[in-house]
Amino acid sequence: MRHLLGISAYYHDSAAALLRDGEILAAAQEERFTRRKNDDRFPVHAARYCLAEAGIQADQLDGVVFYDKPIPKFARFLETCVGVAPQGLTTFLRFTPAWLSSKLNVKAEIREELGGMAESVPVLFTEHHQAHAASAFFPSPFPSAAILTVDGVGEYATTTIGKGNGSRLEMIQEQRFPHSLGLLYSAFTAYCGFRVNSGEYKLMGLAPYGKPTYLESIRSQLIDLRDDGSFRLNLDYFDFLRGFRMTNARFDQLFGGSPRRPDQRIEARHADLARSIQELTEEVMLRLAREAHRVTGEDRLCMAGGVALNCVANGRIQREGPFREIWIQPAAGDAGGALGAALAVWHGKGGIRNPSRSGDTMRGALLGPEFGDVAVEKALREHGAIFERVTDEEVDRRVVEWLAREKVIGWFQGRMEFGPRALGSRSILGDPRSVRMQSQMNLRVKFRESFRPFAPAVLREQVADLFDLSVDSPYMLLVAPVLERHRITGPDGAAPGSESGEDLVERVNRPRSTLPAITHVDWSARIQTVSAEHHPRFERLLRRWYEVTGCPALVNTSFNVRGEPIVCTPDDAYRCFVNSEMDHLVIGNHVLDRAAQPHRPVQQFDRDQD
Ligand SMILES: [Fe+2]
Structure with missing residues (x-):
């Protein structure tokens, strides 16, 4: 498969990435072209740019790979609606038309968006966390490594531990929706008045101003955390299953009041909440890193998924974790899924990997357009x-x-x-x-x-x-x-x-x-x-x-x-x-x-x- 185009779309931060003979030729997020921040529409401009960079037409591709599997994702969505009936019915009625019109029709949509691409070009799918794991391991400089992916949710998985060796990628353990560190962090992001999926950085930046006064409440009420980093959330405090709000009145009561509106002042309480959830996140990540080390026996770690953008937690894994070296995919969020999807298929079909001790194969992440x-x-x-x-x-x-x-x-x-x-x-x-x-x-x-x-x-x-x-x-x-x-x-x-x-x-x-x-x-x-x-x-x-x-x-x-x-x-x-x-x-x-x-x-x- 000479030319493979990876696509991530429809949830957050759409992107396209192109491989030639397994080498990363180009990758870009759609928002940069459309000027709409975190654009989640089909990345038609990013895909066109990638094709132009390679000097080929869509029909010359050997495959297009989408970064998750829409059918299992839809099944998870249906189960969630049924699981929280009768409230789930509202969510079902509200979101199902969108699912049916584009999310489930990804194959047809890809062909159409890429200018009526021929039927001879196959459209393939990876699992969401498989794409994250591939984006973490394959471009890394390591011949073999443990892989940790942590995000909000893909189809079902929210956290995975895997192992990469040469061109092989093996998923060993996973934690499933709704038990998600990404969603827990996002719940606090929303509660503190920042935007979910982009305000997490702000919450992380707010944390050093606060004290971890809520850490014990989080530990005792919200999460049952085990030594191996696996956990269960207490769903009595969350509303994300119903799809409207992240948290509910019980959550408000536990943390001393209603959620902060974005125009309201940031108070000491919000900084304390930020610090508390940040410390908990670091603790979970350190435990997961130790577990990944234990089950894989590897002394190097690769990471991706939105939570791998938490650079404070990453710094602690680097300093305190059991690994000799770590490497984190720079596009660790869903944009990087486009790259991971293409890499997973290329290596899955027998592509040879040649990790270089001198560095990774991301070209410094300088993979977008340039101008003469x-x-x-x-x-x-x-x-x-x-x-x-x-x-x-x-x-x-x-x-x-x-x-x-x-x-x-x-x-x-x-x-x-x-x-x-x-x-x-x-x-x-x-x-x-x-x-x-x-x-x-x-x-x-x-x-x-x-x-x-x-x-x-x-x-x-x-x-x-x-x-x-x-x-x-x-x-x-x-x-x-x-x-x-x-x-x-x-x-x-x-x-x-x-x-x-x-x-x-x-x-x-x-x-x-x-x-x-x-x-x-x-x-x-x-x-x-x-x-x-x-x-x-x-x-x-x-x-x-x-x-x-x-x-x-x-x-x-x-x-x-x-x-x-x-x-x-x-x-x-x-x-x-x-x-x-x-x-x-x-x-x-x-x-x-x-x-x-x-x-x-x-x-x-x-x-x-x-
Ligand atoms: Fe993700």
């Missing part, structure tokens, strides 16, 4: 933009100089990232040493007030000079503490801003280290390590910055404004640049100064607690 000089200049001219084209060295020289003067830079280079994080191709950069960078970037560029610090991108060789981390974290999926010698300590010995009482945004803006823009209130940081091998262009800039300033890290946040997907094209980048207050934009070797642009609309600042 002609396309960049055309887009800029259409906007009447004022720009200069300069050499590589001059780009670096200018950017370093601007950054040192506390300027904020839109940095657009090469292929777009696959997965939720910007990794130095579609990024906004700033100086992490600056005490005003955190609030400047939030208010002037992102149009939000955030209680979370930004993430640092740091030279791989220098990471241990700043953080308690000595391994690769190329995809910003590990959280580790800032080293003691760089910390600023309050009079009580704790981190400034860690005490409760004040406004969260005020608290996060208090300097806690020599890198205030990237240090959280517990002195932790969400780290991206940058190496020349994974990301040569970004590495060169960082190295130059290090040579000039002695600081090996930059603030790296995604190139977008609040509520929008990360930019994809030079056109998106220019629009975002002029609609925000970034000081400079760099697209390839084209440099732009905000003050010189003819068109600078002013966008209203929207006060929002993130």
Whole structure:
């Protein structure tokens, strides 16, 4: 099977990925093309992009693979409706038409969306967690490994432990719906007023402000957790079986009141809830990791599924878990299922795997579209933009100089990232040493007030000079503490801003280290390590910055404004640049100064607690 197209769609964050002879050629999320955040529609634009990248038509594919099995999923849905009758009937009537019109008709829909693709191209299906497991293991650098997948729910499975060896993938254990760590975390996300399926990061970022005061209530009332990491949820407290709300009145009573509405203030109680559910999640993940180690006998671990994006839990598995090494799929959520589905079929049909000790096969997750000089200049001219084209060295020289003067830079280079994080191709950069960078970037560029610090991108060789981390974290999926010698300590010995009482945004803006823009209130940081091998262009800039300033890290946040997907094209980048207050934009070797642009609309600042 030479060319295989993987598809994930219809639930959250649709995506397409293309393999040629088992090699990952292209992968992208649909939201980047349609500009609709977490777009869950059929990824027709992403699929077209993947085909164009390979230079083929849909009829030249050797197969299309969908990332889960619609029939078992529908059966689970029906069983759930029947299980909670009579309330389930409402859910059934509300959602069944959608199931019947597209979700169950995936085969026909795929053919139609791909431009009437011929019947000779087979449409195949994997199981949801098989796709996650394949996305975790096959691109990893390990010849064999334990595999842990944890998410909300696929067909039935919510957590699986498996083992990968060469081209073989074996699923060993699974935990089933409705007993789901992903859904439990999402229930707290919703209860604390954040959006399910995208607000989980915010809940994780809120946790260091709180105390684990609810941990015992969660343990005694909500979950029966066993030593091996398996558990049962007490369904008396949840409403997700009925499909309308995650939690119910009993849950409200246990945790001291009604759910927070998104426009309401974040109170100490919400931070305490965030901390409590975060600690429980870490405990479950550590137990699951130990169990995966025990049943597989492997000393390396691969992870995927939405919960594998919980980089605080990942950091603890890395530091405390029984594994020698871990590797996490950067598109660990359902977008990565598109890639996993194609990889599962390719290897299932006898494809040979050649893991490389020098790294994974994700190409630094730089798997999306790129734009040459002609396309960049055309887009800029259409906007009447004022720009200069300069050499590589001059780009670096200018950017370093601007950054040192506390300027904020839109940095657009090469292929777009696959997965939720910007990794130095579609990024906004700033100086992490600056005490005003955190609030400047939030208010002037992102149009939000955030209680979370930004993430640092740091030279791989220098990471241990700043953080308690000595391994690769190329995809910003590990959280580790800032080293003691760089910390600023309050009079009580704790981190400034860690005490409760004040406004969260005020608290996060208090300097806690020599890198205030990237240090959280517990002195932790969400780290991206940058190496020349994974990301040569970004590495060169960082190295130059290090040579000039002695600081090996930059603030790296995604190139977008609040509520929008990360930019994809030079056109998106220019629009975002002029609609925000970034000081400079760099697209390839084209440099732009905000003050010189003819068109600078002013966008209203929207006060929002993130
Ligand atoms: Fe999933």
